[in-house]
Amino acid sequence: MARASNRPGLDDAAGLLPLEPADYEGHRERLRERFLAGGGDALADYEMLELVLFLAIPRRDVKPVAKRLIQRFGSFHGVLAAELAQLATVKGIGEATAAAIKTVHAAALRFAREAIIDRPVMSSWQKVLDYCRAAMAHNEREEFRILYLDAKNGIIHEEQQQVGTVDHTPVYPREVVKRALERGASSIIMVHNHPSGDPTPSRADIAMTKEVAKAAATLGIALHDHIIIARGRHASLKGMGLI
Template identity: 65%
Template sequence: MPPKANTEVQSEKPHYHGHRQRLRERFLAGGADALAEYELLELLLYLAIPQRDVKPLAKDLIQRFGSFAGVMAADPAQLMEISGIKENSAVAIKTVQAAALLMQRQQVLDKPVLSSWKAVLEYCHSVMAHEQNEQFRLLFLDGKNALIADEVQSRGTVNHAPVYVREVVKRTLTLGATSIIMAHNHPTGDPTPSRDDIEMTHAIQQALDPVGVQVHDHIIIGRKGHASLRSMGYMEAAKRRRT
């Protein structure tokens, strides 16, 4: 008798393979707007974790950090506290965040910042709104109001970041900036300036005025909005008191 034909039973592909293909097709056809937040995160995660269904993991991350943006802003150590997230996945998430911030930062580089104010606000919101602790940031501008440097001067607690007027003046003069924009975040989400915020702004204005450096604005970033101390009248009020 001829040998019996060798037949192999093909194992079925995991159920999530078809789901991934549908996600890819929806994304290619409609972009990010065609997907829910967790689905966009799922699309990213499966590139880093191809061997498992990452839909539950994406939902866990959104629940833990509140939103897609919150996941992107989380520290790698915080991300890896979630079961299923290892170093590769954390790096993938932080790489996407870094790429997005770089693109936004390049929107304000080498351009007159005051004529692209919306881009400045969007950049500050992207880098600060989802931080869990306060940070104080300075944007240093040249004589044409183009960005020379963007630096975090201090990081603090959930409701305070130390600001040293002398260090602000020193760094401004070192870079040869002719004006600055100050920015800090309120992790509570409410961008309303505190009395300390206003007094600190006035102190820096008073310190920089004698050396010919203008403070264009102090922007406070919340999760869903911002406050401009110039628009609220606090910057001009300080100038009137000095004259």
């Protein structure tokens, strides 16, 4: 049995279709030209993924892999958000390609995060939602994050506090308030995701939210909102009159 190569990119060759140089080189050049001329909107999801795969897999036809990734994870965003172990289950994906995909995801999250930090939350509310969706909507486990706001409702910091299971994340009101004090926050926004796809708050979500609001208020910290993120949808407990 032949040993797998440790050279970057070569571990991803299994399952890919070799093409004559003129074929794959011409296809790649045409795809790049379409992207440069029309941006991402000019390309289908699988074609955007091809551009990402070019970074790790040279001299191969990567279209079949891009289509398998979309089929497995449902969308371009779903592919980027997939965990490394999940990506490795797709034929043709090795360590180098998985790393390239996760690098693009990390860059996108950093870009979205910088669009909300040090900006008034009410004037950038859609960007806040966009960031939360990018960071959490496709996660297969529940995750709890906190946005910390100053006295002018500017976001001064954001952090992941807990990661749980597919349907539960442990949240400790005292720890939430403690972190808010350490960050010098005047108010906070709590965010967590529902991997089920339904953003409707559970009884436990509502009870926990009220506990945090009460504990924070005793120390002069306001709970501005609690947002639940699901794929394509979200729920605001404040908007629902539950805070």
